[in-house]
Amino acid sequence: MPASIPSEYRGRMHQAQRELMQRWYERLEESARSGNPPAVSLMIAGNCVELLEGFGAVPLYPEINALQLAIRHASLAPILAAEELGYAADNCAYVKADIGALLQGLTPTGTRLPTPALVLCNFVGCNTYVKWFEHCAEFQGAPLTLLDVPFLRTDEPRAEDVAYIVRQLQEIVAQLEAITGRRFDAERFREAVRCAARVEEAWSRIKHLARRTPSPFDAYFDAITLMGPLYVYRGRPEGVAFFELALEEMEAKAARGEGLYDQENFRIVIEGPPPYPFFRAFRDMFAAWKAAPVASTYSTVGGLWEFGFRHDPDRPFESLALHMLAHNVTNRNYLQRYQQIRRYVEEWDADGVVIHFVKSCRLFSAGQGDMRDYFTRQLGIPTLYLESDLEDPRYFSTAQIRNRMDAFFEALEHARATGTHRRGAALVRANGPAPGDEPAKVAAGPTLRILD
Amino acid sequence: MPTATDHLVERCREVVEDLSLGEVRRWKQEHPQAAAIGYFPVYAPAELIHAAGMLPVGLNGAGDRLDLQHADARFGSFICSIIKTTLEMGLTGRLAPLDGVLFTGICDSARNLAFVCERNFPQQSIEFLHLPQNPASSASAGFLKGEYQRLAGRLEQLGGRKIDDRGLQAAIALYNENRALLRALYAQRAAQPHQMRTLDLYLVMRAGNFVPVETHNAWLREALAELASPAAKPRDSLRIVIEGSFCEQPPLDLIRLIEDAGCYILDDDFLLGRRWFSEDVPVNGDPLGALAESYLDRSVYSSVRHDFRHRRHLLLVEKARRLGAQAVLFLIAKFCEPAYFDYVLFKRELEAAAIPHLLLEFEEKAFTFDRLRTEIETFVESLLFD
Ligand code: SF4
Ligand code: SF4
Numbered sequence: 001m002p003a004s005i006p007s008e009y010r011g012r013m014h015q016a017q018r019e020l021m022q023r024w025y026e027r028l029e030e031s032a033r034s035g036n037p038p039a040v041s042l043m044i045a046g047n048c049v050e051l052l053e054g055f056g057a058v059p060l061y062p063e064i065n066a067l068q069l070a071i072r073h074a075s076l077a078p079i080l081a082a083e084e085l086g087y088a089a090d091n092c093a094y095v096k097a098d099i100g101a102l103l104q105g106l107t108p109t110g111t112r113l114p115t116p117a118l119v120l121c122n123f124v125g126c127n128t129y130v131k132w133f134e135h136c137a138e139f140q141g142a143p144l145t146l147l148d149v150p151f152l153r154t155d156e157p158r159a160e161d162v163a164y165i166v167r168q169l170q171e172i173v174a175q176l177e178a179i180t181g182r183r184f185d186a187e188r189f190r191e192a193v194r195c196a197a198r199v200e201e202a203w204s205r206i207k208h209l210a211r212r213t214p215s216p217f218d219a220y221f222d223a224i225t226l227m228g229p230l231y232v233y234r235g236r237p238e239g240v241a242f243f244e245l246a247l248e249e250m251e252a253k254a255a256r257g258e259g260l261y262d263q264e265n266f267r268i269v270i271e272g273p274p275p276y277p278f279f280r281a282f283r284d285m286f287a288a289w290k291a292a293p294v295a296s297t298y299s300t301v302g303g304l305w306e307f308g309f310r311h312d313p314d315r316p317f318e319s320l321a322l323h324m325l326a327h328n329v330t331n332r333n334y335l336q337r338y339q340q341i342r343r344y345v346e347e348w349d350a351d352g353v354v355i356h357f358v359k360s361c362r363l364f365s366a367g368q369g370d371m372r373d374y375f376t377r378q379l380g381i382p383t384l385y386l387e388s389d390l391e392d393p394r395y396f397s398t399a400q401i402r403n404r405m406d407a408f409f410e411a412l413e414h415a416r417a418t419g420t421h422r423r424g425a426a427l428v429r430a431n432g433p434a435p436g437d438e439p440a441k442v443a444a445g446p447t448l449r450i451l452d
Numbered sequence: 453m454p455t456a457t458d459h460l461v462e463r464c465r466e467v468v469e470d471l472s473l474g475e476v477r478r479w480k481q482e483h484p485q486a487a488a489i490g491y492f493p494v495y496a497p498a499e500l501i502h503a504a505g506m507l508p509v510g511l512n513g514a515g516d517r518l519d520l521q522h523a524d525a526r527f528g529s530f531i532c533s534i535i536k537t538t539l540e541m542g543l544t545g546r547l548a549p550l551d552g553v554l555f556t557g558i559c560d561s562a563r564n565l566a567f568v569c570e571r572n573f574p575q576q577s578i579e580f581l582h583l584p585q586n587p588a589s590s591a592s593a594g595f596l597k598g599e600y601q602r603l604a605g606r607l608e609q610l611g612g613r614k615i616d617d618r619g620l621q622a623a624i625a626l627y628n629e630n631r632a633l634l635r636a637l638y639a640q641r642a643a644q645p646h647q648m649r650t651l652d653l654y655l656v657m658r659a660g661n662f663v664p665v666e667t668h669n670a671w672l673r674e675a676l677a678e679l680a681s682p683a684a685k686p687r688d689s690l691r692i693v694i695e696g697s698f699c700e701q702p703p704l705d706l707i708r709l710i711e712d713a714g715c716y717i718l719d720d721d722f723l724l725g726r727r728w729f730s731e732d733v734p735v736n737g738d739p740l741g742a743l744a745e746s747y748l749d750r751s752v753y754s755s756v757r758h759d760f761r762h763r764r765h766l767l768l769v770e771k772a773r774r775l776g777a778q779a780v781l782f783l784i785a786k787f788c789e790p791a792y793f794d795y796v797l798f799k800r801e802l803e804a805a806a807i808p809h810l811l812l813e814f815e816e817k818a819f820t821f822d823r824l825r826t827e828i829e830t831f832v833e834s835l836l837f838d
Contacts, residue, residue, distance in 0.1 A: 086799045088792035090530055095793075123585055123758075127559050130585065130758050131793035138797060144760055148586035150595075151557055153579075160598045167591035333580075334567035359530050362789060366535070366561040370526040370568045387529070 008287070009218075009253070009260065013246040014225065020242060021228045025111045027058045032114035038180045039114040041136060044302050046124035046149065046328035048320045050196050050235040050311065051169065054189030055182050059232060060116050062098040062136060068108030069097050070276035070391045078104055079392055092360040093391035095132045102139055117179050120172065121146045125330030126363045143179065145172060149324045152332050157325040165321035192235030193320075194313040199234045200305040202243035206250050207306040210294045211348050213267070214259025217250050219348075220270045220293035221283045231302050265290035266412060267423065269344040271297045271337075271371070272356035272364050277393035285402055289409040295344035297337060298364075300329040304340070334367055338374050342428065345381055349424035351412055352382035358390045380431020382415075384408040457678040460671060461652045464659035465704075471514055471541065475662040476549045479507050487551035487611050492538065492562060493699050494756055495583065495725040496554050497600060497743055499733075502623040502665060503615045504607040509550060510661030510725065512701050513537040516817045518544075526568060527561075532787040533816035534700035535561050542573055552577035552610060554603075557585075558699060558756045559790050579606055585758040587748040596744035604740070620739040626665045628732040633672035635727065638719065640680055642775055645716035646687065647680040651708045657723055658701075687714075690832045693777045694720035695768060695798065698754045700785035702814045709821050710781070714832035718775040724754055755790040764794060765801035772807055779835060780809040781828075785816070808835060 031039040039060045040052050049059050069075045078100025079093055085103070087096050100106075107113050119142045121133035130146065137144035147168050150161045173184045203226070210217045217223075226246060233239030268286075270293050275282050286293065303309075309327040312319040329337060341353060353375050357365045368385070375381045386404060389395035415421040422430045467475050476488050488507040491498070498508035514537035523540040541547050553576055555566035563580070570578040581603055584592040604615045634657060641648040656675045660668035694710075698721045710717065733746040751757065753764045772780055780802055784791040795811065802809050810831045812824055 086796040088789075088795070090787050091789060091792050125560075127557065127563075127756075128789060128793070131790065134758075134760070135793070135796065145588075146586045146758060146760060148584050148589065148592070150582040150584075150599075151563065151580065153582060158602075160595065164591050164595040168586065168589050171589055171591075334564045335571055338571075357528060362531070362560040362564070365528070366531055367527060367564040367568045369524075369528045370571065373526065374571070 008283075009222070011246075011249045013242070013249050016242055016245060017225055017229055020233060020238060022109075023238075024058070024228075024232045025109050028060060028113055029111040031058055032112040035114075035117075038117040038182075040176070041116040041119045041121075041133065041142075043122050043124065043126070043129045043133070044231055045126055045129070045330040046122065046324040047231055047302055048122055048147070048169070048324060049231060050189065050192040050316070050320060051172070053192035053235040054173070054184045054186065055176055055180055056185075056188070057117070057176070057180070060113065061231060062132065063094060064228060064231070065101065065108055065113070066094040066097045066391060067276050069101060069106070070393075071279050072108060073277060073393070074106070074108070075277060075391050076393055078106055090359075092128045092132070092362075093389060094360060095128060095135070097391050098132070099135055099139060102136070115140050116142050118142065118176060119144045122149065122324065123147060124149045124324050124328060125151065128361075128363070145175060147172060147324075149331060152326050152336070157322060161325055162318055162321045165324060166317045169317055169320060190313050190316050193311045193316040195236055195240050196234045196311040197313065198240045199230065199243045200303065200310050202240075202247040203230060204305045204308075206243075206247050207295070207299075209250050209254050210292075212254055213349065214257070214261075214264035215267065215292045215294045216253035216258055216260075218260050218293055219299060220274070220296040221279075221286075223296060223299035224274065227299065227302065260292045261287065261290040263290055264292050266352070266409060267292050267294045267348070267350045268352055268354050269293070269295045269341055269348065269350045270354045270356065271341055272368070273298050273358050273361060273390040274356070275358070275388045275396050276390055278388070278396050278398070281398060282401075285405050289405070291409065294348040294350055297329050297340060300340070303328050304332070307343075330363060334371075338371060341371075341375070342379065345379075346425040346428055351421075351423050351427070352384065352408070354384045354386065354408075357385065357387040359387070359395050360389050360391055378432065379428055381427060382408070382412060455678070456674070457652070457681075460674055460678065461655055464655040464671070467659040467662050468655055469515070469517065470662075471517055472546050473509065473549050473662065476507065476509055479664070480549055483507075488549055489607070490547060490550040490553040491725075492553065492555045492558070492565070493534075493723075493725050494558055494754060495556060495728050495747075495751075496581070497603070498665070499620060499623040499627050499739075499743060500600060500604055500607060500615065501554075502626070503620040504604070504611045505613050506551075506607065506611055507664060510658075510723070511538055511541075511547075511553070512658065512661065512723070513816050514541055515701070516703055516819050518817075520817075527565075530787055531561055532700050532785050534785065535565050537816055539565060539568065539572075542569060547573070547576070550576060552579060554579050554581060556581045556583050559788075561789075562699075577606070577610055579603060583747065583757070587759045588761055592748055593741070593744050596747060597740050600740045600743060617739055621735045623665075624733050624739055624742065625735050626669065628729075628735070629669050630660070630665050630672065631727055631729055632732070633669060633676060636676055637672065637679065638727070640676070642718045644680060645691070645718060646689070647682060647684045649708075650711055650717045650720070651704060652679055654707055654722055655704075657726060660726060661723075688836055689714050689716040690836055691716050691718055691776060691778045692781045693718055693768075693772050693775060693779075694722070694781050694783050696755070696782045696784040696788070696791045696795070697722050698724045698791070699756065700788060700816055702783055702785075703816065703818055703821075705819065706783075706814055706821055706824065709825055710783075710828060713825050713828040714836070715781065715828065718777050719771060721752075721754065724752060728752060755794040763797075765797040768798055769801050769805045769807065772802075773805075778808070779831070780807060782809060782811040784811065784813050786813050 075097040082096035082100035119137040501508040513534035523536040734742045
């Protein structure tokens with residue numbers, strides 16, 4: 001294994017990101033102090049942050065708090081505190097860290113966090129969200145509402161589903177008017193949706209730059225850096241300015257032919273969240289092999305825009321509904337995720353897939369063995385399966401993960417040396433079923449017979 | 453001499469323990485044109501399946517009688533047993549008599565399972581039903597009715613037969629009767645827990661997963677007349693309510709053991725889907741609308757049905773008080789995240805109400821219970837004889 005770790009890209013966008021996130025925490029502290037702006041809790045998955053702009057409200061994302069704690073190596077104490085309270089070893093550690101921190105008065109930056117005016121559980125895919133927000137509301141004594149987003153169980157979203165969500169959004173508007181005493185500003189809301197569409201355009205272009213060889217953009221680790229502003233500021237002019245800056249920087253890098261490393265050895269697609277308590281170590285392991293993450297499913301939790309969806313200021317409520325229903329990875333069904341990853345391999349020209357199983361998150365992980373079966377057996381794509389956790393530092397074994405990773409990349413190197421190596425669409429064509437040959441979805445082999 | 457009750461219970465045990473779904477195969481032989489539709493717990497509108505001329509089949513995992521050869525690799529660590537045993541049953545051909553399987557959004561694992569099944573069992577029709585989680589919204593009833601309509605359309609396509617209002621009303625009436633009989637049996641047990649073995653009640657109830665509702669109604673009527681043994685003498689036992697087994701089911705031996713270790717079970721949440729509605733679903737008027745409204749307003753609480761208008765933890769305390777329970781026993785499937793989460797708020801509320809509780813974890817495939825027995829006995833002793 002190569003020993004030296006290439007130093008990663010640090011641009012103006014990183015500085016700008018830090019400033020924006022710091023300003024967000026300041027706004028939250030202001031809200032805690034004076035109630036102005038009002039804060040509304042939201043979940044990241046397919047979030048409807050644009051709606052809050054219609055009230056001048058600031059979003060409070062427990063997930064960002066939880067991941068900030070983990071990345072700062074401060075998640076274990078609140079997790080243990082939550083377990084004291086009765087949470088199980090096998091509950092999602094995001095929830096435990098957040099509730100534990102709440103009860104201990106711990107915040108990621110040491111600033112105060114407000115009690116939300118409304119705990120708005122946008123139920124977009126994750127069932128754990130419902131419990132999490134129920135508990136938040138319970139422990140904070142805040143009002144609670146659930147926005148029920150039907151799971152995407154047909155190939156395309158249904159008109160009935162859109163109407164159902166729009167109706168609930170309107171009920172939430174009325175509820176927020178009553179709680180905050182502010183009138184919903186429809187023009188400001190529309191403007192937020194317009195900002196979102198511009199952010200999405202820039203973000204999507206950044207992601208498409210990663211289709212080049214070498215990729216100028218790390219679509220996993222750096223995508224995560226950009227995800228804070230994407231969720232907090234998507235509906236605001238600061239968000240637009242930030243993403244246009246990031247795009248400009250990435251385009252300049254692309255124009256110079258600069259990749260992530262002095263040389264790009266491998267191009268990989270990553271499925272699953274990162275191990276936040278070991279974020280740096282995990283990143284360095286890929287860097288050691290000069291493996292470039294060119295696409296990732298985790299960066300589409302809040303929204304999946306690289307395949308073309310944009311919010312629409314002419315139909316603001318409907319486009320919020322469509323976004324929550326169909327254009328984020330968490331509310332799309334499991335086989336649609338297989339197809340998303342497959343598209344990444346083909347169109348982003350990847351050498352293989354890394355599946356990171358995280359213990360906490362069944363939404364991501366339940367069934368990943370079947371996913372691996374699809375990619376290795378059905379399509380013949382090299383796949384690496386790793387296990388750890390996204391929040392709980394007790395479930396990470398550096399040696400084990402490094403060994404597996406080394407074996408995986410060594411095998412890829414070997415294939416290259418022996419001339420059997422393929423990449424992207426050629427890889428899928430060489431090993432997978434021919435196009436049109438495949439049953440409608442992603443069928444596996446025939447069912448086995450009774451064994452006994 | 454075995455009594456009529458023994459016969460009924462033994463018959464039901466055979467039905468329940470037959471992993472190759474013998475009753476379903478038999479029914480299909482007798483009805484060669486008709487389809488059987490499985491449903492993954494917890495709740496499914498069996499009335500609709502029945503009205504389509506099909507046999508609804510409740511899937512509750514494989515208990516301790518199936519070795520996992522394939523499913524472990526598909527679902528990996530930290531996933532509850534029922535997900536894996538159900539998939540294993542499919543991968544080993546045991547679900548072959550089913551023409552389709554219906555899933556609902558029980559939890560994240562169950563939801564992903566639906567789509568893993570879709571990939572692995574292309575010959576079966578897999579359907580996913582979204583049950584609304586925000587009953588407070590004025591849009592929920594209309595949405596759910598639309599969802600039932602969509603399902604009805606799929607069933608009609610599969611079975612080649614229209615579902616009409618009359619047929620659906622008749623199905624609702626049959627299921628109303630089924631639920632009323634179960635409510636009566638539960639009431640009988642709660643009133644005289646020493647006269648009825650929970651395992652007997654459980655087996656008779658669970659056998660209904662595999663037979664037409666008319667047959668099951670006959671069995672339940674028989675059970676209502678015969679299941680209680682009036683001569684049985686009360687013992688010193690702890691009166692408890694069981695919470696947490698709403699989806700994956702505890703092993704049969706564990707259910708027996710709880711009573712043997714000194715508990716009277718006054719209520720439980722086993723096989724909740726069979727007893728989902730607390731009152732009859734109206735049979736006159738629009739039947740799909742009635743089913744939808746009943747789901748929202750006349751159904752039991754569960755860790756996987758969200759209704760913030762009525763807080764589950766308060767409902768549990770209320771139930772324990774109403775039945776005069778001395779304690780609550782949490783019986784939670786290993787890795788069942790919704791149950792784990794709810795435990796936190798349940799615990800807090802029970803402590804505030806000074807109702808003692810014990811938390812136990814089980815796995816479908818467990819077969820030795822020495823440790824659990826000791827825990828239950830110790831708990832019972834500490835409360836009964838202190
Ligand atoms: S289960 Fe997964 S998606 Fe849900 S809250 Fe936990 S980490 Fe997030
Ligand atoms: S037992 Fe629990 S975790 Fe398993 S499928 Fe059922 S609800 Fe989900």
